[in-house]
Amino acid sequence: MTHTALYLRLLAHVKPYWRIFALAILGMMVVAATEAALPALIKPLIEGTFVEKDSTVMKWVPVAIVALFTVRGLATFLATYAVGWVGNRVVADLRNAMFAKLLALPAAYYDDHPSGNLISKLTFDVTQVMAAATSVLTIVFKDSLAIVGLLAYLLWLNWKLTLLALMMAPLIVLVVRAVSVRLRASSREVQQAMGYITQVIEEAIGGHKVVKLFGGQDYERRRFDEEANRVRRHMMKQISAAAASTPIVQLIAAVALAVIVYITTLQSSAVRLSVGEFAAFITGMLLLTAPLKRITDINEHLQKGLAAAESIFGLIDQGAEPDRGTAVIGRTRGEIRFENVSFSYGDPARPALDAVSLAIAPGETVALVGPSGAGKSTLANLVPRFYHPGGGRVLLDGCDLESLTLASLRSNIALVSQDIVLFNDTVAANIAYGAMNHANEKDIIAAAEAAHAMEFIRGLPEGLATLAGENGVKLSGGQRQRIAIARALLKNAPVLVLDEATSALDTESERHVQAALEALMRNRTTIVIAHRLSTVEKADRIVVLDRGRIAETGTHRELLERGGIYDKLYRIQFAPGLTAS
Numbered sequence: 001m002t003h004t005a006l007y008l009r010l011l012a013h014v015k016p017y018w019r020i021f022a023l024a025i026l027g028m029m030v031v032a033a034t035e036a037a038l039p040a041l042i043k044p045l046i047e048g049t050f051v052e053k054d055s056t057v058m059k060w061v062p063v064a065i066v067a068l069f070t071v072r073g074l075a076t077f078l079a080t081y082a083v084g085w086v087g088n089r090v091v092a093d094l095r096n097a098m099f100a101k102l103l104a105l106p107a108a109y110y111d112d113h114p115s116g117n118l119i120s121k122l123t124f125d126v127t128q129v130m131a132a133a134t135s136v137l138t139i140v141f142k143d144s145l146a147i148v149g150l151l152a153y154l155l156w157l158n159w160k161l162t163l164l165a166l167m168m169a170p171l172i173v174l175v176v177r178a179v180s181v182r183l184r185a186s187s188r189e190v191q192q193a194m195g196y197i198t199q200v201i202e203e204a205i206g207g208h209k210v211v212k213l214f215g216g217q218d219y220e221r222r223r224f225d226e227e228a229n230r231v232r233r234h235m236m237k238q239i240s241a242a243a244a245s246t247p248i249v250q251l252i253a254a255v256a257l258a259v260i261v262y263i264t265t266l267q268s269s270a271v272r273l274s275v276g277e278f279a280a281f282i283t284g285m286l287l288l289t290a291p292l293k294r295i296t297d298i299n300e301h302l303q304k305g306l307a308a309a310e311s312i313f314g315l316i317d318q319g320a321e322p323d324r325g326t327a328v329i330g331r332t333r334g335e336i337r338f339e340n341v342s343f344s345y346g347d348p349a350r351p352a353l354d355a356v357s358l359a360i361a362p363g364e365t366v367a368l369v370g371p372s373g374a375g376k377s378t379l380a381n382l383v384p385r386f387y388h389p390g391g392g393r394v395l396l397d398g399c400d401l402e403s404l405t406l407a408s409l410r411s412n413i414a415l416v417s418q419d420i421v422l423f424n425d426t427v428a429a430n431i432a433y434g435a436m437n438h439a440n441e442k443d444i445i446a447a448a449e450a451a452h453a454m455e456f457i458r459g460l461p462e463g464l465a466t467l468a469g470e471n472g473v474k475l476s477g478g479q480r481q482r483i484a485i486a487r488a489l490l491k492n493a494p495v496l497v498l499d500e501a502t503s504a505l506d507t508e509s510e511r512h513v514q515a516a517l518e519a520l521m522r523n524r525t526t527i528v529i530a531h532r533l534s535t536v537e538k539a540d541r542i543v544v545l546d547r548g549r550i551a552e553t554g555t556h557r558e559l560l561e562r563g564g565i566y567d568k569l570y571r572i573q574f575a576p577g578l579t580a581s
Contacts, residue, residue, distance in 0.1 A: 003306060010133050013093055017086045024086065026081030032145030034072050035291075036153040039284040042067060046279050078261040079138065093125050097316055104216040104320035107386040128187070132305020136298050143291035152289075154284045157277060175248050186237040187307035187436040194235050194342045197227040208303075238304070252290060257285050262563050311355045311575055317556055322388070325404040332397045332412045333362040334494040334525030336383060342391035343378055347465025352378040354548040355392070362494075365537035369539050369566065370545035376529045379545070380497050383527065384413045396495070411435070414488035416520070419502035420480040422472030427457055430466035430472070439490060451486035451516040453479070478513055496526045509546045533570050542566065 004245040014021055045061045098121060154162040204211060204220045204482050211220055261282070265464040337360070343353040353375045366474045368376040381387050382394050385401055394401045402408060422430050431447060434440040444464065448454045456479050472480040488496065498517065514535070530536045537556045544559065553562050559566035 006306055006309050006313070007132070009313065010129060010305070011137070013090045014086060014137075016093075017089055020082050021086050021140060023132070024079045024082035024134075025141060027075040027077075027082065028142035029070055029137055029145060029536075030075035031079065032149060034068055035146040035287065036149040036284070037068055038065075039150070039280045040153060040281045041068070043277055043280040050170065051490060072293065078143070083138050086509060087130040090133045091126055091130050092433045093124055094129065094312055094316075098126065098312060101316055101318060101320065104174035105318060106321040107381070109318065111401040112197045114195070116197075116375065117195035117314070118576075119202065120191070120195040120198040121311055123198070125191050125311045125476055126513060128191075128219075128308035129305045131298075131301035132309065134301045136305065139294055139298050140162050143295050147288060147295075150284050151289050154281060154288075156279055157284070160394055161263065164256070164260060164263070164312050167256070171252050175252075186234055186241065187304040188310070190231060190238065191308060193227065194233040197231055200224050200227050223528070228507070246459075253285075253288070260285065265510050265515045310568045316461070321406065323406045324413055324445065325402060325409070327399060327403045327405065328408045329397070329399060329404050329412070330408075332494050334360075334412075335362050335395075335397050336360040336495065336525060336527075337381070337395040337398075338382075338392070339395065340392035341379075341382065341389045343375075343387060343389055348390070351390075351548050353382075356545075356550055357392075358543060358550065360525055360527070362525055363523055365521055365528060365529060365538075365540045367528040367539035367542045368545060369530060369533060369536060369542060369569065371553070371569075372531075372547040373438060373547075375548040376545055377499060380527050380529055382498060383497060384415070404498075408450060412493050413495045413497065414491045414493040415497045415499070416488050416517075417485045417498075419474060420484045422475070422480055422483060423467045424467065424470050425484060426462075426465050427460065427468055430468055430491055431464075436487075436490055444486075446457070448482075449487040450489050451482045451517045452512045453482040453486050456482075456504050481513045482516055485513070485520050487519055494524055496521060496524045497526045498530075500531065533566075533573055 041064060094157055104120060105187070117203060118149060121318040151162065151166075198382065200220070200223050204224070211217060218301075224441070251333075272406070279437055338356050341353055341356045344351045356379060358366075358379075368379060370376055378387070382389060383396075385406060388402070397406070398407070420565060425432070428444050429437070431444050441464070445454060448457055448464075458464075466474075468483070469473060474484065498521075527539070528536055536542055541553060542559055543550055544564070546565055552559055552562065552566055554562065554566075560570060
């Protein structure tokens with residue numbers, strides 16, 4: 001996308017607030033219009049006060065100066081406040097658009113993009129566009145008007161000297177253009193580096209227990225120091241480019257001013273000026289340097305903003321999770337069929353699933369077991385359409401999942417996994433999450449009772465109103481599992497996916513969770529993924545996966561009698577001297 005197209009797209013987010021922005025423009029027009037008034041007052045002030053001793057001038061010029069700066073002050077406040085209001089609304093709108101896109105992105109996108117980089121886009125990159133979206137435009141507008149007004153006055157005062165000063169303009173343009181290229185490149189580097197540093201921070205905070213236990217403090221400090229220094233180096237590139245541009249522009253303006261002063265002091269008949277006119281001309285020239293400096297400085301913010309806009313719109317333009325289905329399915333019976341399904345994570349030569357065919361009857365509990373990497377979780381993830389088959393198809397009650405809308409499909413599926421996701425909200429809000437947030441307290445309590453959760457919830461400081469903490473940090477592993485089961489019970493979906501739902505629990509917690517799961521699985525089509533074979537012995541059917549293919553199917557007893565992969569896995573887990581793990 002070209003710089004112009006990118007900037008116009010950014011300005012499109014300002015358009016909804018054009019009325020407030022118009023007030024900012026009005027304020028700046030007043031400020032710009034009064035810019036040339038000050039040098040215009042200098043001539044009568046000097047000539048009327050010090051030369052002609054005019055009492056009228058001596059009385060009213062000071063009053064005019066105070067009035068002038070009062071008007072300029074009010075107009076400046078209006079412009080600054082309105083610009084800030086619009087800028088912050090644009091940032092909020094962009095953040096909302098980015099967050100909405102994050103919620104809509106497919107699972108595969110998160111596999112390829114570190115969460116730290118995505119967080120950095122919402123926290124750091126978006127703030128960089130604020131100046132480009134509003135302040136740059138308004139300052140350019142205001143200072144352009146101020147420069148035009150001052151130049152018009154100077155031309156009227158002495159056009160020859162003014163044209164001489166304008167000869168320096170091409171040099172200023174060349175300096176600004178050269179600096180722009182460097183600023184844009186370094187801004188991109190800063191944004192990338194901020195993504196890396198955010199990632200390091202997030203990992204260190206999220207894994208603080210591992211860091212402490214394994215003595216990783218020095219390692220994490222080195223990682224952070226490397227990334228912090230990377231940000232510093234790229235920031236210094238920006239600072240050096242911006243710092244060089246301003247004095248160069250000012251030096252060029254100073255040379256022009258020096259030449260003009262030299263010529264006027266020669267008292268050349270061609271450019272002869274009175275004392276008042278000379279003071280007014282010099283004042284006008286000095287006033288020109290301020291808007292010239294701001295326009296030069298604004299280039300830094302513009303390039304930062306455009307680089308950030310590339311990053312932001314790059315995320316916003318990402319394709320959302322495909323939802324090409326048009327059929328809306330009601331509550332299903334729960335019949336699931338995998339027909340010759342294949343899937344790979346990017347490399348077709350290493351399929352995660354290879355021509356898998358499996359039929360699951362309504363209300364049946366099917367356990368998926370096998371060694372790590374056999375394809376168990378991949379097969380289960382195809383049911384809610386987190387991923388799409390590379391070949392074959394998956395059907396629910398005879399309907400191809402690809403033909404169903406995501407909302408209607410996922411309303412029929414509940415998930416309880418090993419990695420429980422709880423939010424920093426109340427226990428009740430975590431049970432009645434999402435589309436269930438309007439559930440009444442009676443239903444929430446009933447779900448919690450069925451999940452064997454109310455017995456510990458009643459002991460919490462505020463019961464259901466107790467905050468769970470970040471990812472449920474205030475609760476034990478078994479308690480978090482039971483909250484997740486209560487959430488699934490409240491949803492009352494006909495299809496249930498259990499992904500290692502009882503792993504890493506102590507015996508007492510597992511007993512409670514297993515009892516809760518039995519209540520949850522009743523009259524539901526259930527897919528159970530488990531490494532702990534003791535948890536799947538009661539399944540209606542066990543499917544053994546190996547290298548993406550179905551190797552064996554049968555009941556627990558049938559598979560043990562067969563003496564195949566399942567029997568080998570079972571004997572390893574329950575060999576003499578070992579306990580189930």
